[in-house]
Amino acid sequence: MPELPEMETYKLLLQQKIGGQTITDVVINREKSINTSTADFSRQVLNQKIETIDRRAKYLIFQMQNGCCLLLHLMLGGWMFYGREEEKPNRTVQVQLSFGEHHLYFIGLRLGYLHFLSRELLEQELQNIGPEPLNPNFSIDAFLLALKGRRGGLKTTLINQEFIAGIGNRYSDEILWHAQLLPDRKIHDLDRDQNVRLFDSIRFTLQQAIKNGGYMSERLFNGDSKTGGYKNMMYVHDEEGNPCKRCGSSIVKAEISSRKTFYCENCQH
Structure with missing residues (x-):
């Protein structure tokens, strides 16, 4: 999707x-x-x-x-x-x-x-959609406030459109890999430094994906050299069995909230 x-x-x-x-x-x-x-x-x-x-x-x-x-x-x-x-x-x-x-x-x-x-x-x-993660007004303070009182898992929280807008199954995996956090970690177990790292990873991952045209393989028009440029830059999603690009361990697949989830169990904590 x-x-x-x-x-x-x-x-x-x-x-x-x-x-x-x-x-x-x-x-x-x-x-x-x-x-x-x-x-x-x-x-x-x-x-x-x-x-x-x-x-x-x-x-x-x-x-x-x-x-x-x-x-x-x-x-x-x-x-x-x-x-x-x-x-x-x-x-x-x-x-x-x-x-x-x-x-x-x-x-x-x-x-x-x-x-x-x-x-x-x-x-x-x-009306029920959450804040845009790349909006300049969505600061780290706003992010920490949005997290306050939440007790769900990281993966489930990131794909909740009422919590934050636009992140789905694929980019939640990429964000959590970049933040070095396991997808089943609980929000309330994270310390401030981990929350800040998660915030930075959300912005970095989405910005990089936009810069490189996202993952869609179908071009928008003939001669379109932008669309799909990020597809081969993915770190974990759909990479089951391949070596982690950070530590070399095999990427694993699990099911979380009925979603196929990919991560490195060695360097995500």
């Missing part, structure tokens, strides 16, 4: 491609991927200019000139491609937004969705 770095990469690239552009056509091949009838969705979206593209947690928000937006959550298996019709991947497209001769294809939206929302409904949809 795309996490914060992948959605931030999409945001940055799509802002360059379709920011300020007008939607000239809408094709809905799967009505369950939207939240209204096909006719209503098309009527609300057609001929609207994309003012800006924002990100909140794992969501993208396409802000339109009428004050409403399209809220995208790719969920498991979802991705996008932007290009001409002859460049379209040989995959099933659930939703298509056209910008003249170029099209934005939404692919793999079996669980994901693209919803048309008013500003008020958008606020309701996102």
Whole structure:
């Protein structure tokens, strides 16, 4: 599932491609991927200019000139491609937004969705999401305050979107490896230095992943050299049996909160 770095990469690239552009056509091949009838969705979206593209947690928000937006959550298996019709991947497209001769294809939206929302409904949809970990206002003091009174495991806490926005299964593993903390450690067992290390690892890992385009293997457009650059830079996730890049011990896999979890049991403590 795309996490914060992948959605931030999409945001940055799509802002360059379709920011300020007008939607000239809408094709809905799967009505369950939207939240209204096909006719209503098309009527609300057609001929609207994309003012800006924002990100909140794992969501993208396409802000339109009428004050409403399209809220995208790719969920498991979802991705996008932007290009001409002859460049379209040989995959099933659930939703298509056209910008003249170029099209934005939404692919793999079996669980994901693209919803048309008013500003008020958008606020309701996102009201329970926690702080953005890369927001300048999210300081170490704010992080320590958020941790106060929590007693869950580290892995479970990091992927809780009400605690902190945008971190999922993959990056929680990478963050905890960088912080040298075991995923089943309890929040209340950490001392201040470990909490500070965890905070620094959250910011460092997410910033590095964004800088290198996240892990998605599917390119956003032909010639896209940004998307997916972080995939081969992962330290532990999906690396079961491979040597730890810090100590050489074998990476192990376990299940925590029904999630496949990867870590080094030698150098994470």
